[in-house]
Amino acid sequence: MSYSVQEHIKNLPSKKKDLIKTEKAIRLDLSESPYPASPKVAKAILEAVPNINRYPETLGGYLRNALVNYTGAREEQIIIGNGSDDLIDLILKVFVSSQEQILVPIPTFPWYWLSAKAQGKNVLFADRTENFGLNVDTLLEKVTSKVKVIFIANPNNPTGNIIPRSTLIELIERVNCLIVVDECYFELSQQTVADLIDTYSNLVVLRSFSKGFALAGLRIGYAIANEVLIDSLYKVAQFFCVNRLAQVAGIAALHDLVYLRSQIQYVERERTHLIENFSKLGFTVYPSVTNFILIGTKTLDITSNHLVKLLESKDIYVKDCGFSPGLDGFHFRTSIGNYTENKALLTAVNEIISFPIFA
């Protein structure tokens, strides 16, 4: 008895389990919100639990309509996915054939190319500028007729910076392919190009409830684009891809923007605090408009991999970016935790770099 695996999948790496080790672990490696979701979300979930024997509404149900006000897009211009990872998968399925390519300026969020490779589609990387910006002319040199989608995380992950609107517009106007602007940190950065979807039929804006809205565990992402394009994505989507509790949670979160803003203020205050202290310790700290910061370790002559491992031994988890395409071995990313978590992180880092072996 035998079966065949598609050729391109054989060479993909196996996924490893990543279970939380202890209850006390401080997780700053996934750019999550350190604060719980709005109490209105909890209430909405409790009210919906008696109906979990029923399938979710199809096509995102009433959450799509709830997003109309928030995004300024029409309902037909919105698709809901099981997290924005799901929508990245869908976009690649619909708009890129196996002979075609995507273009990804790096360093950036890895799922763009991991998903493409899992689908047997080709990935081209382009370098960002020294400050992780985009140079449109440099990008255009890579854009042949084979390139069907360019993925731009904005703000960018793991670098934390944002590309100016004018640069994005220039790029959108000068190419024929699709430009996916991933604004999953929109609630923190407050900058968007979502208002341009009626102007540019090749623009897709991705959003998420995982970051500002603090709903990472529920998997809610959405995309905004012109109606024809959204219809194409829904043609390929599963009927029931968005969990019933996620749908009501998303709607409730949109009804508590006061809570959202207060949480973001906490994050901003803690971010300033972390940036100041990491700078004082001698690290290179990159500017951030998000709920994480990228930190360079070269000035302290310690690889990020080494630092991250030492932090793990203290049950504190940050993300080593030393292996990320586009970065060297001296970068890590930390979420902005709550006051206690950030204090523990700074204390631990201070202990590590004060230890004689690094002096």
Add this chain to the structure above:
Amino acid sequence: MSYSVQEHIKNLPSKKKDLIKTEKAIRLDLSESPYPASPKVAKAILEAVPNINRYPETLGGYLRNALVNYTGAREEQIIIGNGSDDLIDLILKVFVSSQEQILVPIPTFPWYWLSAKAQGKNVLFADRTENFGLNVDTLLEKVTSKVKVIFIANPNNPTGNIIPRSTLIELIERVNCLIVVDECYFELSQQTVADLIDTYSNLVVLRSFSKGFALAGLRIGYAIANEVLIDSLYKVAQFFCVNRLAQVAGIAALHDLVYLRSQIQYVERERTHLIENFSKLGFTVYPSVTNFILIGTKTLDITSNHLVKLLESKDIYVKDCGFSPGLDGFHFRTSIGNYTENKALLTAVNEIISFPIFA
């Protein structure tokens, strides 16, 4: 500005919204459990709500381990998906290239071929026997080297019957391609081939928490197969595809098998009641080991489409199967509802067929 949509997607139909119309609607069209999930599930969800700002555990988290006892498979032989629809997508992605085919005995669950077509893969249909059984020789006539997966819902949906284990084994042994046995109604039918995954490397068993466990709203499916095959599926899966609340709900449901059995006894009692009464009314009622029944309307000289529309006007929803490949225009499927729902359905059907226009 333009963008390209893959050729095979252009011809797919657009999806339509299917929102519940009124609070009082009786929904018997989706083969859901009419009973709420276990109280232990509700409790587990409430306890997990404070952590929804955190991403779910990857690779199905602790739910995989919880399934070891229940399924008899090892953890490495289990993959969790966002509903079994998600796993059907994955299986097609991994094991079928765009030049290859799947084989689907009909009538059956449509997502097998809808998903394949959305991925640009080819679909071959084979007829079931008169009683919706499988004839292995007839199937084998269709199996060329291009056929990579055969999908067999067992029990079958929408027909409600089950194929004997010996027939499945004969098929598995006589082909080289993958056989996916979709046992999403396993909790109702109590028949499985999951114990054979170590014997046959070309066997995949699909399961679901949507039916017996009454968790359709949470989207939890799983597949059981040999380790190498499961690893291939995980290579392509999204890291965070299973919602955090779904994971804890699944674990809690597995800890309350007493509740599960009591719910299934209710369904069986109501099924007997429905079958008796539809038979008395003169319909053709097909035997069922599931939580739905297939009903033929030809003996009453009314198309299922007409009957379903008339029921809808009374706010009662059943599934018209008159358009399903492999069935003619005189078949509909109804879930086994609770006592009140079933009574309302029978009353409404009786009213409709007693009306002079059908006499």
